[in-house]
Amino acid sequence: MLATTRTIPDVLVFIASALIILSGAVGVVICKNPVHSALSLIGTLLGVALAFVEQQAHFLAAAQIIVYAGAIVILFLFVIMFLGVDREEKISVEPLVGHRPLAITAVGVIVGGLIALIAAGGWYSGAHSVAGPNDPSNDVGALGKAVFTTYLFAFEATALLLIIAVVGAVLLARRQPEGRSRESAASPGPALDPAQDAVDAAPIASDADQTDERLGDELGQDQDHEEVAP
Amino acid sequence: MTIPASWYLVLSVLLFGIGATGFLIRRNVLVMFMCIELMLNSANLAFVTFSRVLDDVGGQATVFFVLVVAAAEVTVGLGIVVSIFRRRNSAIVDDVHEMKG
Numbered sequence: 001m002l003a004t005t006r007t008i009p010d011v012l013v014f015i016a017s018a019l020i021i022l023s024g025a026v027g028v029v030i031c032k033n034p035v036h037s038a039l040s041l042i043g044t045l046l047g048v049a050l051a052f053v054e055q056q057a058h059f060l061a062a063a064q065i066i067v068y069a070g071a072i073v074i075l076f077l078f079v080i081m082f083l084g085v086d087r088e089e090k091i092s093v094e095p096l097v098g099h100r101p102l103a104i105t106a107v108g109v110i111v112g113g114l115i116a117l118i119a120a121g122g123w124y125s126g127a128h129s130v131a132g133p134n135d136p137s138n139d140v141g142a143l144g145k146a147v148f149t150t151y152l153f154a155f156e157a158t159a160l161l162l163i164i165a166v167v168g169a170v171l172l173a174r175r176q177p178e179g180r181s182r183e184s185a186a187s188p189g190p191a192l193d194p195a196q197d198a199v200d201a202a203p204i205a206s207d208a209d210q211t212d213e214r215l216g217d218e219l220g221q222d223q224d225h226e227e228v229a230p
Numbered sequence: 231m232t233i234p235a236s237w238y239l240v241l242s243v244l245l246f247g248i249g250a251t252g253f254l255i256r257r258n259v260l261v262m263f264m265c266i267e268l269m270l271n272s273a274n275l276a277f278v279t280f281s282r283v284l285d286d287v288g289g290q291a292t293v294f295f296v297l298v299v300a301a302a303e304v305t306v307g308l309g310i311v312v313s314i315f316r317r318r319n320s321a322i323v324d325d326v327h328e329m330k331g
Contacts, residue, residue: 014238018241021241022244026248028252029252029261029265034258034261037260037261038264041264044271048274048275051238051278055281057293060278067300068271068300071301072301076304079308083315100255103251104251107247107250107254118239121236133286134285134286134287143291143294146290147294158299162301162302165303170309172309
């Protein structure tokens, strides 16, 4: 039965991708160190790319590896290293009593319901969208044609979205210029600031200054160590 | 290519469940972001599977847009994390409780 309806290599590739995906996902959740979680995430992303190749979505597999493993996970790792939050989290402590059993029960109900829905198999509509048929021998061409004709407006909108994201990230992450107090700054500054500054400007400003000094001291100490080490 | 769609859909559901569990039980903001990425990936896997089964390239185009949105979301989200960390010196969500009424 198995050999007649589907070929053995396909089944092996599916099992391999499923193992990689699920073990990586479990690793993301249970690793105490965020760096280990990020590395497990790379495993999951590569497994998903393998599943894409198995389903003849070659361009998406390449984009998955380039965008996710190449850019997003690197961004995660960069932030982890930059902030120095790679110390381990105490997973055994449960701040809310009964929080975890409730969460796992809720997710179990959702997963069970979805699998029951798949088993019922009532999701086939059979109606084609406007995008056109999927051509397995030329998936890059078909996808490119769909993106640049049918979905052209959405494509332009994503370009705008990326620009907005870049501007927002710069505004959020940049430091306030020296010599200008936070309340009187005319520039937009970090988007989260103004409302809170109006309420309690002085304590937060001093907090931030202390944090900056602390960070600066740590950085300075690190540099000293590097100079002393050799 | 001859794998039935339901196998991939079940795999996608399991991946989504693991991601949702991690998002609910972890308290490190960065790990919670990674769990969101897991859920996005499970949706992508389901989209590609439906694209193959229904012979419609629209599913693959949707995955392409999801990739872009995920990149933008991570950029802004990590910017917010850096901004909060500068102020609170912590990346644990329980420490950010200033907005509670």
